[in-house]
Amino acid sequence: MSLDFPPLKNDLLLRAARGEQTERAPVWVMRQAGRYLPEFREVRAKHGFFDVCRTPELATEVTLQPIRRYAGLLDAAIIFSDILVVPQAMGMTVEMNPGPHFPEPLNTPADVAKLRAHVDVEQELGYVFAAITRARRELDGAVPLIGFCGAPWTLFSYMVEGETSRTYTKAKTWLFKYPEESKALLMRIADVCVDFLVGQIKAGAQLVQVFDSWAGELAPHHFREYALPALKHIASSVRAQLVVQNLAPVPMTLFPKGATALLPELAEYAGYDVIGIDWCIDPVDARKAVGGLVALQGNLDPNVLYGGREAIEREVKRMCERFKGGKAPKAWIANLGHGITPGVDPEDMRFFLECVHKYSKA
Numbered sequence: 001m002s003l004d005f006p007p008l009k010n011d012l013l014l015r016a017a018r019g020e021q022t023e024r025a026p027v028w029v030m031r032q033a034g035r036y037l038p039e040f041r042e043v044r045a046k047h048g049f050f051d052v053c054r055t056p057e058l059a060t061e062v063t064l065q066p067i068r069r070y071a072g073l074l075d076a077a078i079i080f081s082d083i084l085v086v087p088q089a090m091g092m093t094v095e096m097n098p099g100p101h102f103p104e105p106l107n108t109p110a111d112v113a114k115l116r117a118h119v120d121v122e123q124e125l126g127y128v129f130a131a132i133t134r135a136r137r138e139l140d141g142a143v144p145l146i147g148f149c150g151a152p153w154t155l156f157s158y159m160v161e162g163e164t165s166r167t168y169t170k171a172k173t174w175l176f177k178y179p180e181e182s183k184a185l186l187m188r189i190a191d192v193c194v195d196f197l198v199g200q201i202k203a204g205a206q207l208v209q210v211f212d213s214w215a216g217e218l219a220p221h222h223f224r225e226y227a228l229p230a231l232k233h234i235a236s237s238v239r240a241q242l243v244v245q246n247l248a249p250v251p252m253t254l255f256p257k258g259a260t261a262l263l264p265e266l267a268e269y270a271g272y273d274v275i276g277i278d279w280c281i282d283p284v285d286a287r288k289a290v291g292g293l294v295a296l297q298g299n300l301d302p303n304v305l306y307g308g309r310e311a312i313e314r315e316v317k318r319m320c321e322r323f324k325g326g327k328a329p330k331a332w333i334a335n336l337g338h339g340i341t342p343g344v345d346p347e348d349m350r351f352f353l354e355c356v357h358k359y360s361k362a
């Protein structure tokens, strides 16, 4: 049973995500709705971060801001929310001041008892679903709408560390001191992610992305042991649930930032259609690593956007050549290798998008 939405006018993203070569690379930018936009800062001056997330009108407004500003240049919208709404749904308090802060992180496995035994995502995160349905209607088919969640390992890190960490000492202490409890918690987070992503798809998300921002912090064998099973569980369970609930399949993207060494097995076993890469791997090498199994997304260093027009043009041109080169299939979604940062001039972002349009033509 699916909701009815206006027909999609630009399906470049969905075609590339399914592995098709496209006439040019679709392009969107992680954190495209954010503090580099004056219209976003205006909304944030009047409303708290999570108030924007929890108010479908505001979340829709902010989701559409970059689509309006860069009309005809962006090929996707991403729903305005945060990965940390999942720990909130599980019963944790999360503040944003200005970075994430958990007043009561999970210090030991005993603290897991403080989490909700059963998470009703409809009740806890229904506001995200409402925002997605509303944004999808307001987009009027201009571009597809992306839903997302954080990956279990990245969310686990925040829930244990209580903030963004440089060393991940607390999260890793859990892995090495309490391996079984860690695995259980990772799977518990994964189960919430499954319901959350299925709910987003049901509400109108046309592609979903799993952000594993701290994937690169783990040794490959630790990633394989702890992070990968939960990621696989999400991909296979979401797909199975879509069948059970009679919903059309949607492409799934995994962004395992920094996990370059694992690209071959992620492509082969994780179960995603698209893998996002950061700028620390050359696109030609990433292609070799994943073969023809998945589409790639990425990977310009976000700081290139601070380098002025000449640097932006040169680097985008190079990125396009590197993604289109080599012998592997060419399905590619252009993006930065991580989120856009607050100091970027919105006109430089526009120039980046224009350069992708120009240099990624088949």
Ligand SMILES: Cc1c2[nH]c(c1CCC(=O)O)Cc1[nH]c(c(CCC(=O)O)c1C)Cc1[nH]c(c(CCC(=O)O)c1C)Cc1[nH]c(c(C)c1CCC(=O)O)C2
Pocket (backbone or CB within 6 Å): 029, 030, 031, 032, 033, 034, 035, 044, 049, 078, 079, 080, 081, 082, 083, 084, 096, 098, 099, 100, 148, 164, 211, 213, 338, 339
């Ligand atoms: C690790 C992570 C978080 N959140 C997210 C990740 C994964 C991606 C990544 O690694 O960047 C994902 C995220 N966060 C946000 C989105 C919205 C959609 C988009 O435009 O991409 C998405 C997809 C909005 C946001 N989430 C946040 C902001 C800025 C806060 C503000 O408006 O005051 C935005 C626009 C806050 C946030 N939220 C988080 C941090 C560390 C911070 C503070 C630091 C920062 O600003 O980058 C957690």
